[in-house]
Amino acid sequence: MTAGGVIAMDRLVTRVAVLPLAATDLDEVTDIEARTVTTGWSRPIFERELVDDGSRCYLVARLAEAAAHDVVGYGGMQMQSEQAHITTLTIDGRFRRRGVATRLLVDLLREARARGAESATLEVRIDNVPAQRLYAGLGFRPVGMRSKYYHEAIDAMIMWAHDIGGADYGRLLRQRDPVAVWRTTADDDPGKA
Numbered sequence: 724m725t726a727g728g729v730i731a732m733d734r735l736v737t738r739v740a741v742l743p744l745a746a747t748d749l750d751e752v753t754d755i756e757a758r759t760v761t762t763g764w765s766r767p768i769f770e771r772e773l774v775d776d777g778s779r780c781y782l783v784a785r786l787a788e789a790a791a792h793d794v795v796g797y798g799g800m801q802m803q804s805e806q807a808h809i810t811t812l813t814i815d816g817r818f819r820r821r822g823v824a825t826r827l828l829v830d831l832l833r834e835a836r837a838r839g840a841e842s843a844t845l846e847v848r849i850d851n852v853p854a855q856r857l858y859a860g861l862g863f864r865p866v867g868m869r870s871k872y873y874h875e876a877i878d879a880m881i882m883w884a885h886d887i888g889g890a891d892y893g894r895l896l897r898q899r900d901p902v903a904v905w906r907t908t909a910d911d912d913p914g915k916a
């Protein structure tokens with residue numbers, strides 16, 4: 724925290740708490756969703772996904788030290804047998820490119836492994852290059868398209884990550900974990916700590 728109480732943006736990901744998404748988060752979450760995602764999820768859709776039947780996992784990232792405990796982003800998945808389906812992942816526009824989506828995705832994929840997942844899949848807009856790069860960094864590869872899947876007839880790219888239950892994938896998650904990466908870099912350079 725700086726003297727003015729503002730978290731330095733390069734350290735943001737280390738100051739974010741990742742928690743299970745709760746009904747009390749939904750005012751902030753649906754506000755971000757409405758501002759950010761064209762034809763995003765409505766409150767009833769989020770509420771339906773929060774029903775605890777063991778097949779879903781939704782996480783929220785909050786500023787851990789800020790007075791307002793602002794929601795920074797959120798994401799979730801549904802488990803279908805040994806497959807994890809990443810259903811949503813959004814970061815508030817003020818907090819992007821600081822590793823928070825990677826942090827949420829790493830945590831979701833760790834949870835998927837813990838629940839026995841062997842593969843993970845998702846759909847992403849064909850024109851959403853930032854998200855495609857994020858997913859590629861965690862081993863997702865394009866395998867096909869869904870024609871006119873999104874609003875205004877935008878196609879979806881279908882991406883899969885295979886063998887996510889194995890040791891190699893566990894290593895990839897450790898390498899990509901932005902908190903671990905930041906700490907290692909800070910250890911190398913005491914000036915950044």
Ligand SMILES: CC(C)(COP(=O)(O)OP(=O)(O)OC[C@H]1O[C@@H](n2cnc3c(N)ncnc32)[C@H](O)[C@@H]1OP(=O)(O)O)[C@@H](O)C(=O)NCCC(=O)NCCS
Pocket residue numbers: 759760811812813814815818819820821822823824825826846847848851852853854856857858860
């Ligand atoms: C896509 C999104 C979730 C990324 O969130 P984020 O917290 O900024 O992502 P990260 O900081 O963890 O970035 C991880 C990697 O993704 C890629 N990436 C993220 N934003 C990018 C951008 N604007 N341009 C290019 N690559 C980008 C980069 O490879 C980045 O790694 P780097 O910063 O080391 O280069 C965010 O932009 C968002 O919420 N977009 C709107 C909603 C959305 O598209 N969700 C995905 C639906 S499938």
